[in-house]
Amino acid sequence: MNRKNEKSALGRRKFLALAPTGAVAAAAGAALLDSETRHDTRLSQDALPPLVADSYLTDAEKALVSAVFDRLIPADDAALGASDAGCVAFLDRQLAGPWGLAATRYRAGPFKPGTPEQGDQSPFTPRERYRSGLKALETRCTKSEGKGFAQIAPERQDAFLQDMEAGRHGPDGKAFFEMMLQNVREGYFADPLYGGNKGMTGWKLVGFPGARYDYRAEIDRPGADLGLAPISLMDRG
Amino acid sequence: MSGTKTREKADVVIVGLGWSGSLIAEELTRAGLNVVALERGKWRDTATDFPPAIDMDELRWATRRGMMQPQAVETVTFRNNSEQEALPVREWNCFQFGWNVGGAGTHWAGMTWRFNPWDFEVGSKVRQRYGQAETTPGLQLQDWGITYDELEPYYDRFEKIAGTSGTAGHLNGSIKPHGNPFEGSRSSEYPTPALKDTRWMGMFRETTTAMGYHPFTIPAGNISSEWTNPLGVRMGPCTYCGYCEMFGCGNWSKSSPQACVLPALTGRDNFTILAEAEVLHATLAEDGKTAKGVVFIDANGQRWEQPADIVIFTAYQIDNIRLLLLSKIGKPYDHKTGTGVVGRGYAYQTISGANLFFDDERFNPFIGAGALGVQIDDYNADNFDHAGLGFVGGAGIMAFSTNGRPIGMADSVPQGTPRWGAKWKQAYAKSYQTSATIFNQGTSFAHRDVFADLDPTYTDRHGQPLLRVTFDYNENDRRMAKYTMDKAVEIGKKAGASRIEPFNSAEGANTPYDQRSTHTTGGAVIGADPATSALNRYGQTWDVHNVFVVGASSFPNNGGYNPTATVGALALYCARGIIEKYLDTRGPLVEA
Numbered sequence: 001m002n003r004k005n006e007k008s009a010l011g012r013r014k015f016l017a018l019a020p021t022g023a024v025a026a027a028a029g030a031a032l033l034d035s036e037t038r039h040d041t042r043l044s045q046d047a048l049p050p051l052v053a054d055s056y057l058t059d060a061e062k063a064l065v066s067a068v069f070d071r072l073i074p075a076d077d078a079a080l081g082a083s084d085a086g087c088v089a090f091l092d093r094q095l096a097g098p099w100g101l102a103a104t105r106y107r108a109g110p111f112k113p114g115t116p117e118q119g120d121q122s123p124f125t126p127r128e129r130y131r132s133g134l135k136a137l138e139t140r141c142t143k144s145e146g147k148g149f150a151q152i153a154p155e156r157q158d159a160f161l162q163d164m165e166a167g168r169h170g171p172d173g174k175a176f177f178e179m180m181l182q183n184v185r186e187g188y189f190a191d192p193l194y195g196g197n198k199g200m201t202g203w204k205l206v207g208f209p210g211a212r213y214d215y216r217a218e219i220d221r222p223g224a225d226l227g228l229a230p231i232s233l234m235d236r237g
Numbered sequence: 238m239s240g241t242k243t244r245e246k247a248d249v250v251i252v253g254l255g256w257s258g259s260l261i262a263e264e265l266t267r268a269g270l271n272v273v274a275l276e277r278g279k280w281r282d283t284a285t286d287f288p289p290a291i292d293m294d295e296l297r298w299a300t301r302r303g304m305m306q307p308q309a310v311e312t313v314t315f316r317n318n319s320e321q322e323a324l325p326v327r328e329w330n331c332f333q334f335g336w337n338v339g340g341a342g343t344h345w346a347g348m349t350w351r352f353n354p355w356d357f358e359v360g361s362k363v364r365q366r367y368g369q370a371e372t373t374p375g376l377q378l379q380d381w382g383i384t385y386d387e388l389e390p391y392y393d394r395f396e397k398i399a400g401t402s403g404t405a406g407h408l409n410g411s412i413k414p415h416g417n418p419f420e421g422s423r424s425s426e427y428p429t430p431a432l433k434d435t436r437w438m439g440m441f442r443e444t445t446t447a448m449g450y451h452p453f454t455i456p457a458g459n460i461s462s463e464w465t466n467p468l469g470v471r472m473g474p475c476t477y478c479g480y481c482e483m484f485g486c487g488n489w490s491k492s493s494p495q496a497c498v499l500p501a502l503t504g505r506d507n508f509t510i511l512a513e514a515e516v517l518h519a520t521l522a523e524d525g526k527t528a529k530g531v532v533f534i535d536a537n538g539q540r541w542e543q544p545a546d547i548v549i550f551t552a553y554q555i556d557n558i559r560l561l562l563l564s565k566i567g568k569p570y571d572h573k574t575g576t577g578v579v580g581r582g583y584a585y586q587t588i589s590g591a592n593l594f595f596d597d598e599r600f601n602p603f604i605g606a607g608a609l610g611v612q613i614d615d616y617n618a619d620n621f622d623h624a625g626l627g628f629v630g631g632a633g634i635m636a637f638s639t640n641g642r643p644i645g646m647a648d649s650v651p652q653g654t655p656r657w658g659a660k661w662k663q664a665y666a667k668s669y670q671t672s673a674t675i676f677n678q679g680t681s682f683a684h685r686d687v688f689a690d691l692d693p694t695y696t697d698r699h700g701q702p703l704l705r706v707t708f709d710y711n712e713n714d715r716r717m718a719k720y721t722m723d724k725a726v727e728i729g730k731k732a733g734a735s736r737i738e739p740f741n742s743a744e745g746a747n748t749p750y751d752q753r754s755t756h757t758t759g760g761a762v763i764g765a766d767p768a769t770s771a772l773n774r775y776g777q778t779w780d781v782h783n784v785f786v787v788g789a790s791s792f793p794n795n796g797g798y799n800p801t802a803t804v805g806a807l808a809l810y811c812a813r814g815i816i817e818k819y820l821d822t823r824g825p826l827v828e829a
Contacts, residue, residue: 029513029514029535029536029537029538029539030275030511030512030513030514030533030535030536031279031280031510031511031512031513031536032509032510032511032512040285041284041285042285043285043286043288043291044279044281044285044286047285047286047287047291048291049291049294049297050297050303071657071658072657072658073657073658073662074658074659074662076659076662076663078662078663078666079662079666099301103307103309104301104302104307104308104309104329105307105308105309105327105328106308106309106312106325106326106327106328107309107327108325108695108696110694112322112324114322114324115316115317115321115746116748117315117317117746117747117748117749117750118315118316118323118324118326118748119326119327119328119330119748119749119750120327120328121324121325121327158658161657165656181656181657184657185644185647186296186300186644189295189643189644189647190294190295190296190300190644191293191294191295191296193294194296202643203643205662205665205666206643206665206666206669206670207666207669207670208603208641208642208643208669209603210293211293211294212293212478212603213289213292213293213476213478213480213487213488214476214477214478215476215477215478215479215603215604216474216476216477218477218601218604219433219435219477219604220433222434222435222436222439222601223436223598223599223600223601224599224601225599226601233290233291233293233294
């Protein structure tokens with residue numbers, strides 16, 4: 001990149017960020033773009049993936065999530081189970097980050113239940129839903145099975161989760177089940193960058209080559225077994 | 238932050254810098270006008286924000302929708318009918334607002350369709366061929382006030398700017414092999430050749446040809462070869478990476494304002510972009526007949542006035558309607574009386590089709606592009622006789638190869654398979670390679686009971702009312718979707734699918750969480766009659782002559798196609814109207 005452009009682009013961005021409001025003709029809080037800024041080819045400050053290494057769940061919660069996730073995606077000869085694939089760590093980081101705080105969700109009231117077509121109207125964040133949802137799950141299981149979820153037999157665990165999925169634990173139980181199912185799938189199939197999909201096990205299971213960016217050679221081989229090993233964004237760091 | 242500050246007056250202020258805004262800005266600055274574009278999202282560009290080191294991240298861009306405007310910034314409220322109370326659509330949904338310079342044109346799939354000539358004249362054409370009795374009560378079938386032939390040069394210009402890939406089927410009045418024989422006559426070939434077939438596209442092409450249909454490669458904004466567009470901007474060939482819709486393109490191969498227009502535009506001295514600047518409304522002069530400019534809020538919360546001689550709303554479809562209502566321009570639609578125009582003519586896209594499962598196939602679904610597909614138009618628009626069918630309109634029936642992203646495909650297992658556990662895992666490992674979809678993208682017509690207005694309860698972060706959408710499918714939609722769904726099933730059988738699962742979005746009540754289509758249209762439509770349209774054919778508001786509006790909001794009805802090329806053509810038509818007519822007259826371009 002042209003050094004002159006780099007300097008001027010940086011200078012302008014800094015200037016706009018620091019200029020006293022109203023001191024210039026431009027709106028200081030808006031980003032003014034012109035023929036200099038467009039030549040800036042460095043990555044934007046927020047261009048890199050939003051990686052979070054923090055934790056939100058307690059150890060007991062992680063153990064419970066682990067037991068649930070391993071029924072949703074169990075280990076078999078073809079690929080790892082969810083917890084070995086890192087899905088619990090994935091979820092924990094997601095909860096610790098902006099997603100856990102429902103950063104993008106519309107959260108203004110009033111809150112009313114609405115019709116099924118109007119979708120989820122919950123006022124709670126994913127963090128709050130996991131905290132209360134896991135507690136409700138464990139309480140219910142202890143009451144009906146005499147033991148915590150992680151302690152009962154796999155067949156009983158499956159029956160318990162089937163009830164939850166079918167709405168027999170009430171609408172909140174069903175909604176929480178759907179959230180866990182979505183999240184475990186995310187952890188299993190997202191780029192390993194986010195803490196799950198260890199060894200790209202999920203991608204190998206289905207035959208997805210991952211973060212490849214060019215199939216111009218392969219499109220000329222329709223229906224062929226391409227034998228492409230998956231690639232992660234992490235490999236490119 | 239105290240008070241409202243005022244910026245220097247511009248000739249033109251553009252609100253929302255996506256496809257429409259950037260195309261209009263390119264025309265107007267080239268004509269010498271001083272243009273300021275306000276965009277509430279950030280500056281985003283290919284090298285700086287979505288290069289190949291970052292782009293192929295399903296979780297970030299598709300699942301968490303990292304490129305889109307969050308509901309926390311603005312959403313809509315929704316209900317199926319006026320008896321219900323509308324509630325906010327709180328999570329990611331079918332409304333995919335842009336959230337950067339480039340707008341939704343940065344994260345779109347790339348299907349670059351011209352509407353069928355019939356789509357522009359549904360009112361008169363339906364009356365001529367079938368009479369009113371054939372249509373569902375309450376349908377608002379009306380003409381656009383502009384025909385396909387009049388818009389053709391602007392489609393042509395848009396395709397050349399976008400570098401669109403395809404094969405002409407109807408060129409200068411002659412039907413050509415391999416293209417779409419039902420398309421309106423084109424004045425030139427596509428800029429770049431059609432994309433290649435995947436395994437599934439090849440099967441669909443072979444099957445539909447054998448059935449006597451007319452398959453063709455979908456015109457694509459994921460372009461097939463290098464291209465230098467009329468603005469001197471160069472694009473590169475698509476690599477079939479399968480990260481298009483909801484993603485930026487790191488290859489300069491997907492048509493977008495960034496890849497096609499802004500590189501030429503941002504170097505001009507008479508063009509200014511103010512990003513992270515959110516427009517609240519236009520302000521009217523005391524006589525109410527002209528606008529003085531717009532009011533916006535910058536990222537520090539400072540309120541500004543941007544005076545201008547011409548105000549152009551080119552925001553997302555929903556926001557164009559909302560900006561008109563908040564600016565008190567045009568008479569709002571009143572559902573009780575059926576009068577008024579702003580918020581009238583809202584429509585969507587009617588989707589049906591069939592999920593197919595084959596015993597022994599290897600589709601390699603990850604080889605894809607947002608617009609990669611084969612389609613037949615034999616049952617689209619008025620390309621077939623509707624006598625006795627009880628509906629008008631139709632659907633493009635397509636086999637697409639958009640992507641093989643595994644989080645999003647995780648429900649692609651045969652019905653009856655558990656959604657989790659060992660059986661799901663085994664089923665998904667097989668169906669990932671052996672399932673395919675026939676997707677019918679259908680017309681949608683305005684209806685008396687469908688409309689948009691300002692919500693009485695819920696507001697955005699600035700305290701302004703959200704737009705309230707009242708929508709459900711009508712009987713015409715249901716019949717059309719069922720009819721074309723049955724065609725998809727027949728094709729699936731002929732193609733050799735061992736299992737066929739038809740679907741019809743219009744069968745039940747609509748929900749914005751049905752993600753099969755993002756194409757919401759209308760609400761501020763063009764037309765020839767001020768009693769049934771908010772805008773004239775140029776996109777000029779009937780009541781305030783220096784305010785223009787362009788977007789999918791302009792469509793009086795939605796065709797069985799993606800909207801973008803038609804939006805682009807209307808934007809270019811609007812700009813030429815301003816340059817060639819409005820600058821001289823400074824008054825209404827069409828007599829009311």
